[in-house]
Amino acid sequence: MYTAENGKIWLATGGERVYLEPSMANRHGLIAGATGTGKTVTLKVIAESFSEMGVPTFIADVKGDVSGMCLPGSENKHIRRSIDTMGITDFSYTGFPVRFFDVYARLGHPVRTTVSEMGPELLSRLLGLNEIQSGVLRIVFRIADEQGLLLLDLKDLRSLLQFAADNANEYKLRYGNISPASVGAIQRALLTLEDEGGDVFFGEPALEIADWFDWDADGRGVMNILECAELFLHPLLYSTFLLWMLTELYEILPEAGDVEKPKIAFFFDEAHLLFKDAPRALLEKVEQVVRLIRSKGVSVWFITQNPMDIPETVLAQIGNRVQHALRAYTPNEQKAIRAAARSFRVNEAFDTEEALQALATGEALVSVLDEKGVPTVVQRAGILPPRSSMNAVEPAVIGTVTANSPLYDKYGVTVDRESAYEILSAAAEEAAAEAEAERAAKEEEKRLAAEEKQRALEEKQKAAERRQLEAEIRAQEREKAKKKTSSASRKKTSSFEKAANSAMSSIGREVGRQLVRGFFGNLKK
Ligand SMILES: Nc1ncnc2c1ncn2[C@@H]1O[C@H](COP(=O)(O)OP(=O)(O)O)[C@@H](O)[C@H]1O
Ligand SMILES: [Mg+2]
Structure with missing residues (x-):
């Protein structure tokens, strides 16, 4: 347990211990650093502690290596040394309650949205x-x-x-x-x-974000891991899907005010993709959702290589920072180091810029918000070792975890509920059927007329009173046929309204109402 008696999360140890203040977790976090410097492991250590505190998490798994969190870790040199030098007394390897989701429905619960x-x-x-x-x-x-x-x-x-x-x-x-x-x-x-x-x-079953809020028998928060290796190959899809999830969280959660600990923590790996080539209007949306979601008790963690990839307006809202090593080969990289260094409150004990380049794997510059919301002086510290596995798990493990998940029945089958396409094509078919009926009615009228003519010719010689009677019958028949035709064409002109009506009646009560959108254009539930 890295949760201290005072309810804080012990995250790292340098000259002194660095604790994350759970009540300040909704002031969001940044985990940055070059590839291989320890970002994912830091994410795991934080997510593990949240889970133990009963906080569910959502984690985007871009490289597949987050999946190991369902299994206990195993001894290695690095971890042994950390345990010995950091004064960790009650260390034990353990797996966590994990649920896997997968947009491509391979191994995790298939998730999509409408x-x-x-x-x-x-x-x-x-x-x-x-x-x-x-x-x-x-x-x-x-x-x-x-x-x-x-x-x-x-x-x-x-x-x-x-x-x-x-x-x-x-x-x-x-x-x-x-x-x-x-x-x-x-x-x-x-x-x-x-x-x-x-x-x-797109399609169903649509992911219900409320399902993320769950706990195991020990009260540990469930970790909802979205397999993103393939999704990530389509950066726009990936970032839009994750942004949609954030806006959904915003929509479903009530105002929470000041919280003792977050309601949920959301880890957004390769977060720079969210901002890459994003139009201004969208950047403003992201900035808004990040700001507003705070009051709903959501803790958002951005994981990225270079903190400069994240716009100023978003960075300005991030209170907790774990900065792993940055490399400085190019002028741009040197600029990034200066910028990253400037974002910290100086610690007289070392030079921030120098330290940034000298950090070992698993080591970071850390500054968090204290219980008053003031950023602490930057510490150079080693991140604690994770207790779950640092590696990716075999696909079979993911399959087993998913098969045993309580969500299996809900998301197990893909369905195609009657929706606009079916309704509109049904309406089109109906319109076609009406046109056909109209054509048949006209045909009938013609046929009747021809028959009458024939009969009239044959009976020309018949008595005048007889002809009179015939004429009456003919008039009646014509009237009937006309009625048929006009009712068919009346139906046709209203097929437009019918499409809408039939839409409502066939979808039924469920969506037989106007749909209402929330602040970010999401559908209100
Ligand atoms: N806090 C840590 N404790 C122990 N080992 C670590 C720690 N951080 C990183 N490592 C080691 O470094 C490797 C790379 O870390 P990782 O988090 O995957 O880097 P990144 O996500 O930045 O690319 C890990 O597989 C692990 O072996
Ligand atoms: Mg990583």
Whole structure:
């Protein structure tokens, strides 16, 4: 147990012990340093302590090496030396309660989200849309939301786009222009996204973030590990998905005010991807969510190589810093070192810039917020050894953990609930059936007319009163046929409203209501 009697987390030891103050964990954290300097291990040590305190965590596992946390670690030289020199008295190797998630549904619980839930803002980013195209996407979402149409996957979005384009005139006054050019551009962007494998990411079962909040029999917080090795190959997908999760957390959690310890800790590996090439509007969103989520008791940890990759406005909100070694070969790297050094409160005992370059693996410059929220003077300290395995586990282990997880039944099967695509194509089929009925009615009318003509010819010689009677019958029949035709065409003109109505009635109570979006464009639950 690294949790001290005073409830603090013992994180590192240098000249003195460095404790992380759990009540300040929602002031977020940064773990930075060059590759191989110990960032992931630091993340593990912090996550282990949170788990023991009963705080669930979410961890993006980019390299696969976070997966080892489900198994106890094993003795090695480095760890032995740490135990001996740091004065750790009650060390024991142990595994932690882990749940694996995997967007590609290989070994972990398959997780995805729906197009509706992601919302137009993040989706615009994912599709690389310009202002005008984003505007059209927002309109299309408004249409769907107001009619209670669920967009589950990309094919739903495609069919709704088509629907909106086909009925652009009916929507123009209410929402504005839905230009074919913009719709075309969005359709093309959707194609590209599909080609990149973005379609696996949308659909059901949609991840319910509330499921992250769970504990084992000993009250240890569950570690929710998202396998990101493949997702990470698509940086935009990866960062958007993680950002969506953060905004979802924001939406589902109530205001928490000052907390003794965080409600959940969120570890965002390779966090620089979130900011790379991000448009200004999105940067502002990230900055906002990071700031606002604090009051919900969420502790966000950014893990990145170079702290300069993270924008000033976000860095300014980070209270707890673990800076591993940085290399300084290029002028840019030297600049990064100066910047990193300046972010710390100077410790008279050593030169921050020099120390930054001299740190050994597993060693770091650490500054945390004390219980008053004041950053402590920077310490040069060795991070404690983790108690779970530092290595990646075999795929079979992940498979077993997942099969035994209480979430297995919920996420085990992929489903395709009736959604916009099915509803709109059903409506299209219905319209086609109506057109067919109308055509048949006309045909019948023609046939009747021809028959009548024939009969009329044959009976020409018949009596006048007989002809009179015949004429009456003919008039009646024509009236009937006309009625049939006009009712068919009336149905046809209202097929537009019917699509909406049938959408609502077939989805039923569940989404038979207007959908409402939250602060970040996410769907309100
Ligand atoms: N605190 C530590 N205690 C013991 N060994 C460590 C520690 N930090 C790092 N190491 C060793 O260094 C290796 C690389 O660390 P890692 O965290 O994977 O680096 P990074 O994530 O920065 O690339 C680990 O596999 C482990 O062997
Ligand atoms: Mg790493």
